[in-house]
Amino acid sequence: MAKILKSIIVLFILLASNLVDAKMRVSVTNMLDHNLDLTIHCKSKDDDLGEHLIHHLQRYEFAFGETFFGTTQFFCGFQWKGAFKWFDIYIEKRDACYSGRCNWKIKQHQACMHDGDSEIEICYPYNKVG
Known part of the structure; x- marks a missing residue:
């Protein structure tokens, strides 16, 4: 009985570590009007990705492992x-990204998630300040 329990625990740990190590990629493309440059600064609770300059129609990407508990969150x-x-x-609980990649287009009035296969965009207003 003890061997079976140990085997189950080892199997659970292996499965959990594979879930935690799963890489998610976020791509952010500057779609601002008038060829404006975009400065982006993204963070999570644990990571500060620093400040980056994105020229018009260019993109910035970052990757990370999702948490086992589904609580991963980045803000920019x-x-x-x-x-x-x-x-x-x-x-993590909101975004159903496609093939492990979230593709975002940053526009003047909203951020839009883009599905590269079907060209569908789901747009969200920016967070309110204060």
């Missing part, structure tokens, strides 16, 4: 001439 600040917005770019 977006700044361009005359504007600052912030948005929860990845919420």
